[in-house]
Amino acid sequence: MSFLLLLLGILACTGNLVNASCKLEMNPPRVVVRYGDSLKATCSSTGDVEGMGWESTYGGTGLKKDVSSLVLNITSVKAWELEPQCYASLRSDGSQCTETLPVTVYKLPQSVTLSQLSGKGAPMVEGQLYQMKCDVVNVAPVKNLSISWYKGRSIYSIETFEDPSPFPVNISSEKSVTVNRNDNGAYIWCEAMLNLGSVDRNLRPMLSQPKELTVLYPPTFDTPFNETVELPAGKTISLICTAKGNPKPVYRWDFPDPAQETNEKHDSSKPILTPAFPIPGTYTCTASNSQGSSIKYFQVVEASEDRTTFGVILGVFVSLGVLLLISGLFFVTQNGTFSCSKNNYTRGQATSSGPV
Ligand SMILES: *[C@@H]1O[C@H](CO)[C@@H](O)[C@H](O)[C@H]1NC(C)=O
Numbered sequence: 306m307s308f309l310l311l312l313l314g315i316l317a318c319t320g321n322l323v324n325a326s327c328k329l330e331m332n333p334p335r336v337v338v339r340y341g342d343s344l345k346a347t348c349s350s351t352g353d354v355e356g357m358g359w360e361s362t363y364g365g366t367g368l369k370k371d372v373s374s375l376v377l378n379i380t381s382v383k384a385w386e387l388e389p390q391c392y393a394s395l396r397s398d399g400s401q402c403t404e405t406l407p408v409t410v411y412k413l414p415q416s417v418t419l420s421q422l423s424g425k426g427a428p429m430v431e432g433q434l435y436q437m438k439c440d441v442v443n444v445a446p447v448k449n450l451s452i453s454w455y456k457g458r459s460i461y462s463i464e465t466f467e468d469p470s471p472f473p474v475n476i477s478s479e480k481s482v483t484v485n486r487n488d489n490g491a492y493i494w495c496e497a498m499l500n501l502g503s504v505d506r507n508l509r510p511m512l513s514q515p516k517e518l519t520v521l522y523p524p525t526f527d528t529p530f531n532e533t534v535e536l537p538a539g540k541t542i543s544l545i546c547t548a549k550g551n552p553k554p555v556y557r558w559d560f561p562d563p564a565q566e567t568n569e570k571h572d573s574s575k576p577i578l579t580p581a582f583p584i585p586g587t588y589t590c591t592a593s594n595s596q597g598s599s600i601k602y603f604q605v606v607e608a609s610e611d612r613t614t615f616g617v618i619l620g621v622f623v624s625l626g627v628l629l630l631i632s633g634l635f636f637v638t639q640n641g642t643f644s645c646s647k648n649n650y651t652r653g654q655a656t657s658s659g660p661v
């Protein structure tokens with residue numbers, strides 16, 4: 306405490322505290338204003354001042370006597386560099402203090418345009434790089450601008466700029482983009498945003514027109530490319546070879562016995578094959594499009610457990626029949642009739658599902 310007093314004493318003696326007693330306060334402390342809009346700020350002094358004034362490239366006030374606060378009012382800001390200074394002179398010794406109001410003048414982009422520099426006018430191909438460009442015209446200040454690139458719903462790149470110029474400029478961002486099958490049908494676009502740390506509702510991102518991506522990719526299967534299919538005696542089977550691809554894949558089937566091909570001709574260009582006369586062996590499906598082809602093998606084998614399966618099914622049927630018979634008898638004897646009231650129905654359900 307005593308140290309602080311000592312320090313204050315020293316400062317007062319050397320005269321360094323003079324400006325501190327002429328402290329100026331700005332309200333708001335900083336201004337973000339759109340070019341052409343109005344600007345209003347108040348400068349106040351806490352000390353005993355003789356007079357104060359605003360000095361500015363325009364909109365200055367000149368010296369006003371006996372005021373402790375003064376408003377700067379500019380109806381339409383028509384400059385890019387504005388450094389309004391508030392000054393005050395102390396009554397005690399006539400010394401002056403000044404304070405500059407930080408002003409950022411901005412201008413929203415005139416336009417934001419997306420263009421494709423490479424591979425233009427044709428569908429994109431999976432895995433390839435494409436050069437894209439985003440042009441932002443007539444925006445200020447560029448040091449507070451960010452250009453965000455979107456693909457699908459997510460940002461994949463953001464570019465900011467170092468240029469300290471307060472004047473409107475044209476600026477662009479170039480990005481190379483790789484596309485894959487998941488991008489097919491998605492959109493790509495860019496957004497220009499002025500980050501001025503303010504709640505000004507004008508300061509929303511400005512979007513370019515979106516570009517829909519068309520991505521060509523070779524056929525691929527959702528299921529394994531080698532499947533083993535059991536062939537139950539006397540039954541038919543369906544072999545599913547559906548593949549994803551752009552353009553839409555076309556299919557070709559090869560049969561274990563080439564002679565089969567003539568019989569099954571009607572089916573052989575479809576993704577799902579249901580052979581009229583299935584035989585064991587390898588059925589081969591080829592899915593192709595302009596980007597390539599993929600082959601899927603179906604190993605058709607005779608079902609070895611035919612008999613046991615049949616036995617199990619038969620067993621289930623027999624026991625179900627017996628159960629039905631028993632429960633039927635039960636209801637007839639209890640109620641004397643096959644009435645189908647709600648109670649009996651639920652009880653019947655519970656009885657028959659119990660033992661199964
Ligand atoms: C920016 O681009 C616009 C339109 O292309 C043009 O009219 C203008 O002169 C350019 N401004 C600058 C600063 O280059």
Ligand SMILES: *[C@@H]1O[C@H](CO)[C@@H](O)[C@H](O)[C@H]1NC(C)=O
Pocket residue numbers: 337409448449500501502
């Ligand atoms: C503009 O950008 C600069 C540098 O990125 C930053 O220091 C400044 O605070 C920004 N201006 C505003 C008003 O947010």
Ligand SMILES: *[C@@H]1O[C@H](CO)[C@@H](O)[C@H](O)[C@H]1NC(C)=O
Pocket residue numbers: 531532533602604
């Ligand atoms: C497919 O699988 C079978 C056995 O499951 C195997 O013998 C055959 O070699 C496989 N074929 C291919 C092309 O991988």
